[in-house]
Amino acid sequence: MRLSFLEPLYKQAGPYASVYLDTSRDSAVADPDAAIALRRRRLQDTLTSEGADRDSVTAATLAMGGDTDVPGTHGQAVFTAHGRLALLQELPAPPARDTAHFGTLPDTMPLIVQHSPGIPYVAAHVHYSGRHSTDAGGTVRFEAEVGVWPLTKVTPGHHLHEEIPVTDWLNAAEAIGRELGGHARRVNAEAVVVAGDVWARGILVRRLPHPLRGQVITVEGAGESPPRRALLEHWLDSLFSGRMAAHDRSLLATFLAQRARPAHDRASAEGLAAAVSALQRGRVKALFLNNHPESRLRLWTGPEPGQLALTEQELRSYGIQDVREERADAALTRALVGTRAELVLVPEQHLRLYEGVGVLLRYTERRPAAAPPG
Template sequence: MRLSFLEPLYKQPGPFASVYLDTSRDAAIDDPDAAIELRWRHLRDALMSEGADRDSITAVAGTVGSDGDVPGTHGQAVFTAHGRLALLDELPAPPSQDTAHFGTLPDTMPLIIQHAPGIPYLAVHVHYGGRHSTDAGGTVRIEAEAGTWPLTKVTPGHRLGEEIPVGDWTRAAGEIGRELEGHARRIDVETVVVAGDVWARGILVRRLPASLRGQVTTVKGAGESEPGRALLEQRLDGLFRGRMAAHDRALLDAFLAERARGGASAEGLAAAVSALQRGRVKALFLNDHPESPFRLWVGPEPGQIALAEQELRSYGTREVREERADAALARALVGTRAELVVVPERELWLCEGVGVLMRYADPTSRE
């Protein structure tokens, strides 16, 4: 997963207030705005106890709950610095718990985790309920959306809508297929999910460009899509649950190959920190452990990261602070333009929950 979406945040100086809050507005909540306000009060007290300045707290307060137009269950990640909003991101799912932190580095790892698996896809729903013949009356209606899962749950992608007379469907399906190919190409789609009437969608699939036909997965039914949410959301949730994006899978395969031959890979926190210090990391692999007790020492620059305070000071770094390891690693990855791959522990256990694929092998490590 590329972390370029965080670059604007790290260009700003800290300290940062980082807030994760459930801002769901669904039918199960009688007064969602009152519930959000109550949760925010608890987080405000937590920020004050950590020494957050009044301007930063005011900036968060002016942003929390501003996503009233987003339906269903979801959350917000809010980052402020020096009394200004530094980054606002809608979360596809509510955070496991509401949290607030004030410190030198922003607490970005929970946001990164919610961006995973980051699968670029195209969803297509073919609406038709008439007789399966091109001489029937009525129309075939097409809905399509290109997006990245799971972000399209709260930030829908580009939507295509067409309504075609049944008699023209065979010809029009080819034209729609070429239009879909253009949308798919823009985001390098890896999966095309097609739902709806079996006969009508079959005509469309057969007339899709060859570049898309091999990526098609058909799903039964569709489920109604809630306005403002992802097209075919329920079907996509079942299809993509536990799946990695193809790009991340390729990085993991490369890591495993290098590990098997003792090449450009390493495991453990110390090895990861050493590689990040030298800008050698191509991708970092992480078992997601929100409760991880590990901490690291950091300086003002992304590559200034170490296991011990004295190590940083020996390099001439004067301003050093101890931070949570995940916050320090996230900043180092963004600053060195390395990628992050979240790997379920059940699929691959990593020493201390961390592994790295190097940009190149260290010749000094070979005998």
Template sequence: MRLTFLEPLYKQPGPFASVYLDTSRDSAVEDPDAAIELRWRHLRDALRSEGADQGSVTAVARVVGSDADVPGTHGQAVFTAHGRLALLDELPAPPARDTAHFGPLPDTMPLLVQHTPGIPYLAVRVHYRGPHSTDATGNVRIDAEAGIWPLTKVTPEHLLHEEIPVTDWLHAAGVIGRKLEGHARGIDAEAVVVAGDVWARGILVHRLPAFLRRQVTPVEGVGESQPGRALMERRLESLFSGLMAAHDRALLDALLAQQARDGASAEDLPAAISALQRGRVKALFLNNHPESTLRLWVGPEPGQLALTEQELRSYGVQDVREERADAALTRALVGTKAELVVIPEQRLQLREGVAVLLRYTEPESRT
């Protein structure tokens, strides 16, 4: 996962208020606005108890629950600093628990975890509408949507919506196929999921460009979706569960090759910290442990982090403090333009939950 979308956040001076809040509006909650307000009240008190300034708390309050147009279960990640909104991101699923933190570094790891697996996809629903099967008076309706899973659960981008007389479908399917190709190439789609009536769907699939046809996964039924949510959301959830994006899989293959050649020399927390200090990390692999209380010592710059205060001061860093390990690691990744791969333990259990893929460039001298 590339972390460039976080660079504007880290360019701002802290301290930061970081808030993760369930802002779901579904049938399970009788009065969702009142529930959101109550949850926010608890988080507001938590921020104040940690010393948050009133301006930053007020900036959070302005945007909490502002996603009233997003249906179903979801959440918000809000970051403010010095009375201004620094970053607002919609969460495709509610946070495991509502949290609020105020400190020098933003608490971004829960946000990054929700961005995985980050699979670019194209979802296509083809539906015949007529009194009888392929009746000449009927229409074929096409809905298509391209996106990055799971982010587009709550930020769907409807790219195509057309109805075509069934008598024109044989010709029109080729035209639609070329339009879909453009959308798929625009996001480097790794999966093309096609649902709908067997007859109409089959004609479309056979008229897709060859490279697109090789990526097709057909699914049965029409795949109805809730308005405002991702097209065929439940089908996609089932298909993508447990998968990794192709880019992350390639990074994992490179890590395994590195380990086969050099052993586990870049696997464990001290090895990861050493490589980050020298800007040598291409990608950091993490078994996510949100319950971890591990802390690191950090300085003002992204690459200034260490296991102990003494080690950091030995590098000549005077302004040092303790921070959550995941917050320190994330800042170092963004600051050194390294990538993050969150990997389930059942797929690969890492020593101390962390490993790094090295850039194999000469380390820069530390100042």
């Protein structure tokens, strides 16, 4: 996963107020706006108790709950610094619990988790209920969405909509297929999910560019979704749940291949110490993480992204005076963004990493193999 969406946040100097809030309004709560206002006040009090400045608290309060036009269950991630809004993002799902934190580094891991698995896709629905013949009357209504899952739950992707007489559907489907092929190449789509009338969608699928046909997944049943929610949301949720993006799977395969090599010729490492050492030198291509929100691991950090260490003494030995102890995931994330390295969240059922961390290096520092004894 590329973390470019966090770059605007780190352009702001800390300290940061970080807030995660459930802003769903179509819940069983009688007055959801009143409930959101109550939780907002609690989070405001938490920030104040942690020493946040009044302007940053005010900026966070003004942003919280402002997503009144987003339907369905969802949440918000709000980050402010020095009285200014540093980053505001809608969350595809409500946070596990509302949280607020004020500290030198922003609490970004819950937001990163909600960007995962980050699967680019095309979803299409062909609406037709008439006679299955190209000389029939009536209209085929076609809609499609190109996006990245699960963000399109709350941030609509590129949407296409056409209404075509059945008599023109054969020719129109060919033109639509070419257009979908262009969009799929643009986002490097991993799947094309198609729903709707079996006859009409079959004509469309057969006219898709040949390389795209192998990525088609047809689903049955209604494909309707509420306005401003992802097209075919229910089906996408079931299809992509627990799945890693192809790009991340490729990085993980490379990591595993490197791990199998001799130690002196290996461009990978595991454990927190190895990850910190590689990040200090800007050598990390991708960091692999078993996400443990309950983890108590801490790192010491300086003002710059690559200034992180296991101990305070190590940082001070480099001549860094302004040092702080932070959550390990917050320190690692800032270093990844600062060095433009990638992050791969690895479910433990796929691979359990030593100390929950592994790194794929940009290059190998070759060391001579040990001489054989005797």
